[in-house]
Amino acid sequence: MHPRNRHQGRYDFVALLQSCPELEPFVILNPYGKQSLDFANPAAVRVFNRALLKQLYGIAHWDIPEGYLCPPVPGRADYVHGLADLLALENQQTIPRGLPIKVLDIGTGANCIYPLLGHSDYGWHFVGSDIDPVALASAQQIINANAGFNQAIELRQQQQRGKIFSELLQPDDYFDLTLCNPPFHASADEAASGSRRKWQNLGQRDPKRKLPALNFGGQSNELWCTGGEASFLKRMLRESADCATQVLWFSSLVSKSGNLPAVYKQLEQLGAHKVITTDMAQGQKQSRFVAWSFHNDAQRQQWREQRWQS
Known part of the structure; x- marks a missing residue:
């Protein structure tokens, strides 16, 4: 994990249970006799996230509607820290902090996780966008229920399905960063097969237990789209x-490394001046994000001088 990630080492279940007693029914012993969680249970994952956010970030209220994506918080935090390092490259290795830094979260979802983490760790101002009004209502409830976030996070609905930045950005909008976790499956069946693999890896083979459709939850627009991740990235x-x-x-996160060559080729054709790929790892899971800028070196320096030091 990133060295600034708060989720280092094993989970402290004693502290988690103290901050969130409702987690206790979901705690199990793994094959090594250590406390763990029934990660195949969507309800368990949701309460576990609530406990993590409360214990490590002081976020008193966090919940999502049933069936919506429940993200793995440590991995999401790594993405945020990687983006902070990216901004530091433009700022003499110093991470710019505070509300002057504007970040656009594409597909913020019902969980609003990136704005919560990014503002908690760096004080940045976020705009979270989504096409789903139910997801945005959930995100707004989280924001309203936690002191200090109302002035730092605003939400917008993307009215045009199939659009990403178009129809969302206003003429006077300027963002230092955008981030996105694309829907990486091409169908509901493909998403469900991923859940089955997780179930098997966790060793949950009790025939009496019913396999949940998706242990991490998720609506169609969160998990899959026509053409999968490759198609979404192309549009973005x-x-x-x-x-x-x-x-x-x-x-953007790029879950499948096989999609990278097409991304690089398209960015070259579009005239991007700089492209950076940052690898990330949480346990056995390997991922990465790709960042690109259409500003040359002098223009990026001018941006910093005008917007970060004014």
Whole structure:
């Protein structure tokens, strides 16, 4: 994990249970006799996230509607810290902090996890976007229930399904960063097969237990789209070029490494001046994010001088 990630080492279940007693029914012993969690149970994962956010970030209230994506918090935090390092490259190795740093979260979801983590760790201002009004209502409830977030996080609905930046950015919008966790499956069946693999890896083979459709939850727009991750990334890259002057650094998670060559080729064709890929790992899971900017070195320096030091 990233060295600034708060989720280092084994989970402290004693502290987690103290901060969130409702977690106790979901705690199990793994094959080595250590306390763990029934990660195949969507309810367990949801309460576990609530406990983590309360214990480590002081977020008193966090919940999502049943069936919505429940993200793995440590991995999401790694992405945020990687983006902070990216901004530090433009700022003499010092991470810019505070509300002047504007971040756009594409697909913030019902969980609002990236704005919560990014503001908690760096004080950045976030705009969270989504096409789902139920997800946005849930995210707004989380924001309203936690002191200090109302002034730092705002939400917008993307009214045009299939659009990403188009119809969302206003003419006077300028963002230092955008981030996104794309839907990486091409179908509901593909998403469900991933859940079955997780179930087997966790050793949950009791025939009396019913396999949940998705242990991490998730609506269709959160988990899959026509063409999967590759198709979504292609649209995102194309639209990013249309609003190139309004964003310093675009970025996106890329779950499948096989999609990287097409991403690099398209960014070259679109005229991106700089592309950076940052690898991440949590346990056995390997991931990465790609960041790209249409500003050259001098333009990025000018952006920093005008917007971060004014």
